[in-house]
Amino acid sequence: MILDRILEHKKAELRHKQSRSYLADLKAAIRDAPPTLGFAVTHVASVEAALAPQKLTDGERHVEVNDALKGQTLVFERHVRLPAGRIQPKEYPAFLEFTRRADEALAGSVRVRGGK
DSSP states (O other): OHHHHHHHHHHHHHHHHTSHHHHHHHHHHHHSOOOOEEEEOOTTOEEOSOOOOEEEEETTEEEEEOOEEETTEEEEOEEEEOOOOOOOGGGHHHHHHHHHHHHHHHTOOOOEEOOO
């Protein structure tokens, strides 16, 4: 009896996850931009790296890095859009170059040095 109820519950859960409304809600949740991440920098500290914005585009794929020092707050703002899909063989070299440049942009370091 209990196993039958558990099985029925799991079947209902699976039907729900396969429904269009669940998938639409899931896609909307994934697309929602998270809040920006900020770190307070004390007034005796300094940022020792260039925080130049970077924007990369390859078709529908986009990577944007807008790190900035706003007053005493170090803000890391990054947007990545990589839609699901297949890469055609003739487009693969450009895609590979885009992903390498995107990795470099997203993995860049920022050095914060404390004052004395």
